[in-house]
Amino acid sequence: MAGIVSVDSKLPGVGTTIFSTMTALAQECGAINLSQGFPDFDPPAALVAALGEAASAGHNQYPPLAGLPQLRAQLAAQLARYRGVTVDPEAELTVVPGATEGLYCAITAVVRPGDEVIVLDPAYDSYEPAVTLAGGRTVHVPLTPENFAIDWDRVRAAITPRTRLFMLNSPHNPCGSTVNGEDLATLAELAERHDFLVCSDEVYEHLVFDGAAHQSVLQHPALRARSFAHYSFGKTFSVTGWKTGYCVAPPALTKELRKVHQFVAFVAVTPVQHALAAFLEAHPDYPGTLAAAYQARRDRFLGALAGSRFRFRPAAGAYFQLLDYGAVSDEPDTVLCERWTREHGVASVPVSVFQAEPPPGQTLLRFCFAKSDEVLEEAAKRLCAI
Numbered sequence: 001m002a003g004i005v006s007v008d009s010k011l012p013g014v015g016t017t018i019f020s021t022m023t024a025l026a027q028e029c030g031a032i033n034l035s036q037g038f039p040d041f042d043p044p045a046a047l048v049a050a051l052g053e054a055a056s057a058g059h060n061q062y063p064p065l066a067g068l069p070q071l072r073a074q075l076a077a078q079l080a081r082y083r084g085v086t087v088d089p090e091a092e093l094t095v096v097p098g099a100t101e102g103l104y105c106a107i108t109a110v111v112r113p114g115d116e117v118i119v120l121d122p123a124y125d126s127y128e129p130a131v132t133l134a135g136g137r138t139v140h141v142p143l144t145p146e147n148f149a150i151d152w153d154r155v156r157a158a159i160t161p162r163t164r165l166f167m168l169n170s171p172h173n174p175c176g177s178t179v180n181g182e183d184l185a186t187l188a189e190l191a192e193r194h195d196f197l198v199c200s201d202e203v204y205e206h207l208v209f210d211g212a213a214h215q216s217v218l219q220h221p222a223l224r225a226r227s228f229a230h231y232s233f234g235k236t237f238s239v240t241g242w243k244t245g246y247c248v249a250p251p252a253l254t255k256e257l258r259k260v261h262q263f264v265a266f267v268a269v270t271p272v273q274h275a276l277a278a279f280l281e282a283h284p285d286y287p288g289t290l291a292a293a294y295q296a297r298r299d300r301f302l303g304a305l306a307g308s309r310f311r312f313r314p315a316a317g318a319y320f321q322l323l324d325y326g327a328v329s330d331e332p333d334t335v336l337c338e339r340w341t342r343e344h345g346v347a348s349v350p351v352s353v354f355q356a357e358p359p360p361g362q363t364l365l366r367f368c369f370a371k372s373d374e375v376l377e378e379a380a381k382r383l384c385a386i
């Protein structure tokens with residue numbers, strides 16, 4: 001009989017993502033699931049209808065590697081409209097099966113064994129495994145604990161001649177913080193001086209609140225010349241399960257990204273691309289309606305938490321709200337998060353899982369507010385009772 005094969009894992013520290021784990025626990029306990037980042041409301045009806053129409057019309061075979069030309073043209077128009085930038089859809093824009101795949105392709109296209117990649121902690125969990133698989137080393141630099149801003153002194157101290165790539169994420173998951181123009185100017189100066197590239201995760205670009213504007217690397221000429229910028233239709237159109245996004249980068253970087261994309265996924269799903277192109281053509285202003293709608297959800301959730309013992313700073317962007325439970329408990333966030341899902345029926349995500357070295361005594365949980373009013377109010381009621 002053949003023996004059991006043992007594998008020397010290339011990703012020994014990686015388990016099932018916290019999002020899947022907490023969603024499964026929420027389902028098991030019948031808890032309200034504010035853990036995973038997905039809306040509990042429907043996408044625009046016209047978009048769903050367009051998907052059915054595309055499949056029925058026979059758009060079911062492989063599309064071009066870089067994405068349907070009509071979708072890329074619509075995306076270039078969106079970038080001109082919302083960011084004021086001109087992008088060549090032929091040479092600079094690639095439709096991908098989810099931002100996760102775009103991020104993976106960008107990272108593995110440019111990181112070589114021994115290269116260093118700066119990641120700001122807390123960080124979205126897909127970056128480091130991609131760096132590791134490319135043979136690179138992730139250099140973790142913590143965001144400031146008070147307001148999750150970039151600590152540029154610590155970034156400067158982390159840069160070495162081996163620094164190849166800088167991972168930026170704004171609006172930020174899990175912290176809901178955003179970068180400002182000064183941050184981008186500092187990053188541009190450092191990237192040029194030390195000749196590293198930037199991978200900018202902007203999947204929540206349309207969710208920036210309180211009258212502020214999203215700051216994209218595409219709007220900063222020096223960064224535009226050395227960045228991959230990643231976007232997700234899942235976030236913008238409430239279709240996370242459609243797993244489709246796009247990446248914008250200068251031609252030389254796009255060429256390298258497409259070489260990897262060609263052999264990781266090759267293309268993104270055809271009828272989905274047709275549906276998105278048709279929807280964007282008919283409703284180009286839809287993304288501009290999102291900030292007000294999500295800000296109202298944030299405010300509803302926080303308003304309902306006013307009498308609770310949690311401390312919070314309203315999220316500036318994305319659809320996550322951090323709550324500090326320091327006045328309630330000093331238990332570790334991983335323990336508490338599971339216990340409260342079981343005992344109080346509200347699932348969240350512990351922030352420490354996004355950090356290489358969580359600061360001692362940190363008491364933060366992340367709650368997704370991309371949920372309907374009734375769900376947010378019931379969750380807040382349960383949290384107020386803690």
Ligand SMILES: Cc1ncc(COP(=O)(O)O)c(C=O)c1O
Pocket residue numbers: 037097098099100101124169172173201203231232233234235240243244245
């Ligand atoms: C910061 C961030 N980047 C990337 C992604 C992945 O996006 P997609 O579902 O398009 O792969 C997510 C999804 O939650 C995210 O929060």
